[in-house]
Amino acid sequence: MKAEIIDLPKYEDPRGNLSFLEENNHIPFKIERSFWIYDVPGGMTRGGHAFKEQQEFIIALSGSLEVRVDDGKHSDIFTLNRSYYGLYVPKGYWRQMQNFSTNSLVMVLSSTVFSEEDYIRDYDDFLKFKN
Numbered sequence: 211m212k213a214e215i216i217d218l219p220k221y222e223d224p225r226g227n228l229s230f231l232e233e234n235n236h237i238p239f240k241i242e243r244s245f246w247i248y249d250v251p252g253g254m255t256r257g258g259h260a261f262k263e264q265q266e267f268i269i270a271l272s273g274s275l276e277v278r279v280d281d282g283k284h285s286d287i288f289t290l291n292r293s294y295y296g297l298y299v300p301k302g303y304w305r306q307m308q309n310f311s312t313n314s315l316v317m318v319l320s321s322t323v324f325s326e327e328d329y330i331r332d333y334d335d336f337l338k339f340k341n
Contacts, residue, residue, distance in 0.1 A: 211238070211300040213279040213286065216267070220294040229294040231319075237267045237298060239321035246271075246317050250310040260304040260330040262339070265321040268307070269296035273314025280304040282340035290316075304336050 218236055221228045233241045247256055257277075268277055274291035281303055288297050291311075299305050307316070322328060330336045 211298075212281070213288070213297065213299050213303055213305075215288060215295050216298050217295045218269075227294070231267070231296075237296075237319065239265045239267075241319050241321070242323050243320040244317065245320075246315060247307070247310075248313075248315050250314065252310075252312075254310070256307040256310075258304075258306045258331075260336045260339070261301050261322075261328050262330065263301050263322055263328050264325075265301050266299045266305075267296050267319040268299065269293060269317045269319075271315045271317050273311035273316075274309075275307050275311065275314055275316060276309045278306045278308065282337055302340065304330075304333065 216236060218229045218231050231237055233239065250256065268290060270290035271293050274289065277288045277290060277297050279286055279288065279299055290297055330339055
């Protein structure tokens with residue numbers, strides 16, 4: 211699998227729109243953990259690591275950000291700025307979140323519970339892991 215934008219259901223209504231997602235339906239994994247990122251100071255980045263097993267789905271619930279994903283050979287930048295789609299990041303991808311807008315709110319859904327052993331925090335170690 212590769213990193214890709216996944217559109218979520220969107221129901222438009224004059225009273226306000228509604229979107230949702232279901233594990234193993236709209237995203238290709240069971241959700242084991244969720245967390246959100248907010249109040250990111252201007253110019254700061256988040257992430258800057260890869261996971262051996264964890265998959266993620268990243269949604270900009272409010273505001274915008276860019277996510278750079280790298281498979282060890284090729285890098286792409288995805289802009290997230292709508293709450294009705296998100297970025298699927300498979301295991302084994304380096305990822306970094308950057309260029310957060312003021313007051314952005316980002317939800318991350320994970321396929322695993324937190325495990326420090328799953329992280330690859332050094333890019334050279336990541337390249338060795340990929341080969």
